[in-house]
Amino acid sequence: MNVILEELLHKHFAGGDVPLNPDLVHELDILLNGASAAQPETSKHSQETGALEELYHILWETLNLLGAETSPVISDGETMPSILHAADMLHTECKNIVQNEQHTLRETVHLKTIQSVAKAGSWDIPVSRDLSTVQNYWSDELFHLLGIDPSATKITYEHYLSLVHPDDRGFMLEEVNRAYMETGRYDTEYRILPGGDPNNPRIVREIAEVIKDELTGEPVSLMGVTMDITEIKLAERAIVDANTELRTLFNTMNEVFFSVNVEQDKLLQISPACTRLYGYAPEAFMKDPFLWFSLIVDEDKKSVHESNLRLSQGANSQVEYRVRHKNGQIKWLLTRMRPTLNVAGKLIRIDGISSDITERKEAELALANSELKLRTLLENSNDAIVIINERLDYTFATESIGRIIGYSTAEFIGTSMLDYIHEEDQGFIAHSLLSLNTKPEEPLPFEVRFRAKDGHWVWLEGVATNHIREEVIRGYIVNFRDVTEEIRYRRELEDANDKLKRTNTELDRFVYSVSHDLRAPLASILGLIEYTASETNEEDIKQNLSMMEESIKKLDVFILDILDYSRNARLEVKRTPIDFSGLLIDIRNSLKFISTGNSNVEIRINIDEDGTFCSDRSRISIILNNLISNAVRYYDPAKTSPYVEVTVVARADVALIGVKDNGIGIHKDYHPYIFNMFYRVSEKSKGSGLGLYLVKETVEKLNGDIQFTSTPGVGTEFKIYLPNP
Numbered sequence: 001m002n003v004i005l006e007e008l009l010h011k012h013f014a015g016g017d018v019p020l021n022p023d024l025v026h027e028l029d030i031l032l033n034g035a036s037a038a039q040p041e042t043s044k045h046s047q048e049t050g051a052l053e054e055l056y057h058i059l060w061e062t063l064n065l066l067g068a069e070t071s072p073v074i075s076d077g078e079t080m081p082s083i084l085h086a087a088d089m090l091h092t093e094c095k096n097i098v099q100n101e102q103h104t105l106r107e108t109v110h111l112k113t114i115q116s117v118a119k120a121g122s123w124d125i126p127v128s129r130d131l132s133t134v135q136n137y138w139s140d141e142l143f144h145l146l147g148i149d150p151s152a153t154k155i156t157y158e159h160y161l162s163l164v165h166p167d168d169r170g171f172m173l174e175e176v177n178r179a180y181m182e183t184g185r186y187d188t189e190y191r192i193l194p195g196g197d198p199n200n201p202r203i204v205r206e207i208a209e210v211i212k213d214e215l216t217g218e219p220v221s222l223m224g225v226t227m228d229i230t231e232i233k234l235a236e237r238a239i240v241d242a243n244t245e246l247r248t249l250f251n252t253m254n255e256v257f258f259s260v261n262v263e264q265d266k267l268l269q270i271s272p273a274c275t276r277l278y279g280y281a282p283e284a285f286m287k288d289p290f291l292w293f294s295l296i297v298d299e300d301k302k303s304v305h306e307s308n309l310r311l312s313q314g315a316n317s318q319v320e321y322r323v324r325h326k327n328g329q330i331k332w333l334l335t336r337m338r339p340t341l342n343v344a345g346k347l348i349r350i351d352g353i354s355s356d357i358t359e360r361k362e363a364e365l366a367l368a369n370s371e372l373k374l375r376t377l378l379e380n381s382n383d384a385i386v387i388i389n390e391r392l393d394y395t396f397a398t399e400s401i402g403r404i405i406g407y408s409t410a411e412f413i414g415t416s417m418l419d420y421i422h423e424e425d426q427g428f429i430a431h432s433l434l435s436l437n438t439k440p441e442e443p444l445p446f447e448v449r450f451r452a453k454d455g456h457w458v459w460l461e462g463v464a465t466n467h468i469r470e471e472v473i474r475g476y477i478v479n480f481r482d483v484t485e486e487i488r489y490r491r492e493l494e495d496a497n498d499k500l501k502r503t504n505t506e507l508d509r510f511v512y513s514v515s516h517d518l519r520a521p522l523a524s525i526l527g528l529i530e531y532t533a534s535e536t537n538e539e540d541i542k543q544n545l546s547m548m549e550e551s552i553k554k555l556d557v558f559i560l561d562i563l564d565y566s567r568n569a570r571l572e573v574k575r576t577p578i579d580f581s582g583l584l585i586d587i588r589n590s591l592k593f594i595s596t597g598n599s600n601v602e603i604r605i606n607i608d609e610d611g612t613f614c615s616d617r618s619r620i621s622i623i624l625n626n627l628i629s630n631a632v633r634y635y636d637p638a639k640t641s642p643y644v645e646v647t648v649v650a651r652a653d654v655a656l657i658g659v660k661d662n663g664i665g666i667h668k669d670y671h672p673y674i675f676n677m678f679y680r681v682s683e684k685s686k687g688s689g690l691g692l693y694l695v696k697e698t699v700e701k702l703n704g705d706i707q708f709t710s711t712p713g714v715g716t717e718f719k720i721y722l723p724n725p
Contacts (some may be wrong), residue, residue, distance in 0.1 A: 033064075119228040121145050123159050136160075145204070147194030147229055165191035165201055167513075180219055185209040189229070203230045240572065241501065248497065252490075256354040262347050264288050274326070277333070277356055279326025288515060297322040297330065311339040312347045316333045318442050320357065332361035334463075336444060354444070359383060360463060360479050383462070385479040390468060392417045395475055401500055404460070404482045406453030421447035432464065436476060440466035447483070459484045472659050515702050522559075573701065575614045578655070580648045583617065587625050601635045602643040603628065609650035613724050618699045620722075624657070626691040628719055631661035636713070653724050660717040666710040674708075 046137025121142025136157055143150035146163055164172055168190035172634075175186040186208055191201040256277050259268040267289045270282050278285075278295060285291050296304060298319035307319035318336045326332055338350035362577025363385060384404050386402045387396035393416055397409045421429055425448040436444050443465045467473035526549060533545045588603045624646070631644035644661040666674060675696040699706045702722050710716035 005176060047718045058474070069610050112716070117147065121227075122223075122225045124221055124223045125436070127217060127219050131398075139510070142226060144311040145194065145226060163192050163196060165193060165195070167191075172206075178221070179210050179222070182569065184212075185493065202228055203233045205229045205325065241470040241611040243499070244501075245494070248493070252493075254356070258352055260289070260350045262349060268349075275326075277331065278323065292323075293675045295325075297324060302725065306336070307335075311337055312349060314339055314345070314347075315343050320361070330358075331356055357443075357463070361481065364477075382480050383479050385477065386412075387467075387475045387477055388417055404452075404480075405450060405458055411453075420451045422451070425449055432478075436464060436466045437468075440468070458482055459487045461486075525552055573616045573619070576613060576617055578609075578615055578617055578650065580609050580613075580650055580655075581605075581610075583621060584624065584646060584648075585630055587621065590625075591629055600642065601632045602641065603632070604643055606645070606647040607650075609648060609655075610652070613650040613655045614650040615702055615722060617725065619702060622698050623695050623720065624659070627659040627693050630691060631659065631663055631716070635661070635663045636665075636715075651724075655722045655724065657720040657722065659720075660719065663717040665712040665714055665716055667712050668710075671708075671710065 086478040257271040308319040334357040340349040460480040461483040635642040647658040702721040
């Protein structure tokens, strides 16, 4: 190769190792060597020397190598066009190489940025029997998730597995093996221990796919991505806890909460307090969305209509009216409502709360008629009523104040309200007074701490109304009652709920730990039994070992049933599209290995689905697996063609599942009990007594329904209805 060309390639293209066209390099080499050969001695400065210098200079510029300290010298201008053509071709190829490298670099930076933002690390693991030596690819972000410095450590897949939480390692490897053997991919969640620290586990989601050789179809590598979803899981758990607390409050409050879809005239929800307020249960209001309006006293329906008009204009509304309780009693209600309008300004939803203000209204009406009647009513009420003037001094108080805070009316009247309110609640009181003055027509509910005569603090709950402009009153009327015990009970209930949540979490961990610790020794015992059976020819010993194996398998099935029951009771329903065909094929394949001498039972599958039904796949698997395995296990050996037939009709709104067999059947005397926990028809029954109980519990968890018919000697049929909400 020409010395100058070699130097240039070495200087700018790593010694000429770039993938250039060899014919092009050879052509340049010949041309440059030819030009050099035609060049006179260095002491001569002829016209050819100038031409050669110019040719090298042009080549220099063409290759974008400007900036060098010196320019090469060349002669023989006749070779110039060929050299320029070759230089241009060389420049084009070099430029393409640089552009490709820059594109690759940008893609790499982009990928790393995405992985960093998403907390997702990628990896590629070649298939190998020795996990301790195989060379794997791990992205920098994956090293970060694992708590390992990528520049200082080379990790193997064996090292990676050591960072998986010990309790999750088993099922994680099962997913990997299933991907290699069956599915070709997996999507699972498990915990990792970054840096090997057991006190800082993180939850990850891992999605991987098996890469196969195009010719042989054999797996060559496993490629995937691992994402840190710890914060997502913690947020989901917090949402569930918050919803539970809100639902508890919703179910225990005295006021009636409700939400209405105005467009569909549909009641979305109503709290259980409606039973106390109206005498009708929530189901009655759900069935008849106009029931509440029919209970309003006719004279007050106009006020409610006017309130609805304000709502349609986007304004919050508050209205007082009378209703007729189911028992005939007339009650006064205070209903506060908030409207929701769509982008077109049309009312589409109303949310509100109704309070029983019967006592307050009766007190106000009695006051208007006669002060004596008013006092008689108030002094026999559990609530206290006071009047506060504009200077916030008490000007009136019922005798019942003594039962609540210990003061007599003589001691109380003339003192300032601020002398009794807890300092932490005084800001709320100031805001409430401002609200009462700006919206005098709206009663104001409150809940504050009040200092009793003996010095202890009492929680008071009540309603204040503005009557400053009324000549007789000239103040704020406040009626309240002692709710100290209610608040104490509420807080105790909240504490109890917190303890219950912790107990449930600990129970879940206990069930999982116990089942894991029990199943591991059982697996070891089964292995020893299998080995011992293979080492002996004595039939008695083999028979005993077979009986032991059968008993251990029963125990293992029982443990799995306990696990399924625990998960069904505590885990939230996770809805995804259901592939019944694939699910039933998996179940049928798994049941081929039931060693009860019933392998000749035919499993027939009839599927009619459109792919739009959504439900919890794991729970549906529990239902089908239990019903089909029972049919296989209790087949009728007297029949020549035993079978179990599964029929599924799945649509967007519902799935109908039928499981029918021609097995031994169940006598009608046992029908009322087959769904009971631990119930077995006889001591010879092979199951744990949890299977059908778990089936029914799971169906109910999915808001479905199950029915069955069975005749001894004919067979059994289960029919299941599952909705798609």
